[in-house]
Amino acid sequence: MTGNHKDRTISRRRALAVTGGTVAAGGLVAAGFQSAFADTADTTTDADATASASSTSSECMTLMTSVTEGPYYLDGALVRKDITEGKAGVPLTLRLTVVDATDGCTPVKGAAVEIWHCDAWGYYSGYTTANPGGSAPAESEEGDSANDLTYLRGYQVANANGVVKFETIFPGWYTPRTCHIHVKVHTGGEKEDGTYEGGKVNYTGQLFFADDVAEEIFTLDPYAKHTGSYTVLADDMVYDGGGAASGLLTLKAVHKKDPSKGYKGSLTLGVDPDAESTGVGSGGGGTPPSDAPTGTPPSDSPSPSASASS
Numbered sequence: 319m320t321g322n323h324k325d326r327t328i329s330r331r332r333a334l335a336v337t338g339g340t341v342a343a344g345g346l347v348a349a350g351f352q353s354a355f356a357d358t359a360d361t362t363t364d365a366d367a368t369a370s371a372s373s374t375s376s377e378c379m380t381l382m383t384s385v386t387e388g389p390y391y392l393d394g395a396l397v398r399k400d401i402t403e404g405k406a407g408v409p410l411t412l413r414l415t416v417v418d419a420t421d422g423c424t425p426v427k428g429a430a431v432e433i434w435h436c437d438a439w440g441y442y443s444g445y446t447t448a449n450p451g452g453s454a455p456a457e458s459e460e461g462d463s464a465n466d467l468t469y470l471r472g473y474q475v476a477n478a479n480g481v482v483k484f485e486t487i488f489p490g491w492y493t494p495r496t497c498h499i500h501v502k503v504h505t506g507g508e509k510e511d512g513t514y515e516g517g518k519v520n521y522t523g524q525l526f527f528a529d530d531v532a533e534e535i536f537t538l539d540p541y542a543k544h545t546g547s548y549t550v551l552a553d554d555m556v557y558d559g560g561g562a563a564s565g566l567l568t569l570k571a572v573h574k575k576d577p578s579k580g581y582k583g584s585l586t587l588g589v590d591p592d593a594e595s596t597g598v599g600s601g602g603g604g605t606p607p608s609d610a611p612t613g614t615p616p617s618d619s620p621s622p623s624a625s626a627s628s
Contacts, residue, residue: 378419381419383560390434395432396472399483413481413483414431414484415585415587416587423586430473431473437487437490443469450492452493490544496554498557500523501565520595525567526551528569531581
């Protein structure tokens with residue numbers, strides 16, 4: 319087990335698959351994370367330079383670059399601040415600010431920000447039969463029943479300053495992708511039955527992490543139990559090297575000498591509230607196996623521990 323999960327099952331399901339790369343079904347040599355970075359040292363210079371750029375919530379940005387929704391999306395995620403559901407990993411506090419890039423970057427109050435990402439070993443809730451590539455422990459002793467869990471997925475609704483905060487863990491990785499978090503910005507809907515209904519999607523994107531930070535995190539437990547060929551930013555099929563406008567997070571360690579204490583990540587999302595995103599942007603995202611489950615998390619009200627929080 320990677321952690322203790324709350325009892326939350328999926329009652330109805332739908333997955334939106336998009337074109338792109340494929341998830342490796344095993345067979346990769348377990349080379350270890352450190353050696354994987356060493357092998358790609360010559361190709362990461364430009365990406366590392368890009369990763370040093372930062373974005374603050376006070377600057378006015380151009381429109382964010384929309385990219386693929388990827389194959390692991392599930393409708394109906396819960397409105398909640400803490401999305402971990404007991405998943406083990408290095409803590410990550412995510413602070414995202416939604417602004418209208420077409421109107422002087424004014425805050426978009428009431429925007430619903432939705433995020434989802436894999437666990438420390440590369441597994442997504444709802445798709446735990448999808449092999450993350452390399453060598454990783456099984457997602458859960460519960461077998462296929464683990465696909466009913468909803469960990470590392472959730473919404474938050476922006477306050478008057480356009481700000482949302484999430485408590486989660488640093489994502490792991492899966493072949494052939496670099497470490498990332500998926501994100502959507504919705505407007506015009508409302509909270510209903512513990513989730514967010516209606517409105518439209520204005521932006522579909524992904525958030526990325528500097529290679530040097532990822533390298534350090536992935537040497538720690540439980541991440542270190544997943545070995546294989548990791549994809550750095552410069553080689554990722556989705557990240558285009560555009561820095562903050564392409565989703566590169568600004569990261570700050572909670573304790574500089576002890577990365578296991580966690581990180582704070584922040585980014586300003588410049589969107590067009592009048593636009594509508596289809597989720598079929600550039601890049602791929604890996605494709606789940608043909609027998610992967612499809613569907614949506616529950617629409618029933620969450621427990622008090624998973625209630626909406628700003």
